[in-house]
Amino acid sequence: MIPLKNPEAIKRMRESCSIAATVLARLKEQVRPGITTYDLDQIGRDLIASFGARSACHGYQLHSRRYPAYTCLSVNEEVVHGIGSLKRILRDGDVISLDVVVEYNGYIGDNALTVPVGTIAPRTAELLQVTEEALALGIKQAVPGNRIGDIAHAVQSFVESHGFSVVREMVGHGVGRAMHEEPQIPNFGRKGTLEKIKPGMTLAIEPMVNLGRHEVRSLSDGWTVVTADGSPSAHFEHTVLTTDSGPEILTVPRPASD
Ligand code: MF3
């Protein structure tokens, strides 16, 4: 069953999502050569707390392990779920994916983006652009009457037409009271397949795209997912509300005065 959100739930989703987006935007401003991913995670923790929200990542349980950090910070060949570390110092030419998931007033907002650290290789810059655009194209398909496979197909065909590859092992998802609700939203697949989209769904659409091959593996920390071939990876994510008048991105930052 895919939960449909009533007006009260949508109101709360707007709040949690705008907090998640504001935290992400401010965290992004802190990315620079020389900073450690541990420090970025601490900044993320403090930003989340400043809104009276809670990290939905911290303590998140998967296979009897609890996620130890407050945000997910994944550098270069790390695809997702990188754990901030004092040993990981960002250097000019790196890319870093920032994934911020917050819970506020019982509802979750989930968003992510990948940014360059200083000057990056042209093909890596293209990877970031294509992944962000793939997300936009996927979101465009999130309209009532379409199916989840329409999102998947839009992402995959665009990404592959640029010679990049989509990760199969992790998928987007419904989001609401829980971080992961139905449906699963793969970034690969065929048009006209999977669940039918209705108004009132809140969907986290999140292409993970590799510069090289699509295969991934997990590090021994039990969390960090890396590309099998060591090529860089990018990740962009928004939480989106489906409506009769089209998709609405909920993970939009609050104005700076807040
Ligand atoms: N955006 C990620 C997801 O949807 C966040 C994972 S949080 C963690 O799965 F706890 F797994 F780190």
Ligand code: CO
């Ligand atoms: Co997500």
